[in-house]
Amino acid sequence: MRDLNYELxxxxxxxxxxxxxxxxNRARILSLIANQLYDLGYTKLHATELKGRHVxxxxxxxQSQQLAxxxxxxxxxxxx
Numbered sequence: 380m381r382d383l384n385y386e387l388x389x390x391x392x393x394x395x396x397x398x399x400x401x402x403x404n405r406a407r408i409l410s411l412i413a414n415q416l417y418d419l420g421y422t423k424l425h426a427t428e429l430k431g432r433h434v435x436x437x438x439x440x441x442q443s444q445q446l447a448x449x450x451x452x453x454x455x456x457x458x459x
Contacts, residue, residue: 383413386426408457415440434458 380388387409395402416424419436434455441451 381413381417383416383424383426384410387413390426405457408454412437412454412458429458 388406391402391406391409397405415437416433419440421433421436424433437454437458438451441454
């Protein structure tokens, strides 16, 4: 398992806010984000190193996929 995936998974396990469905959805979104960052070339990234440039790269990727604004907002909320 990649470092970022593992760290985000552990963060979700420690911060158990919301229902079981909300927690599962948040874990799925964070795993997707970690995988997309890896695919974008950020291979040696840790959760404490996430910065604005990473968020900008994700948003550009999502815009190129023509995702709905609500989907982008939900993903950003999970990342926040």
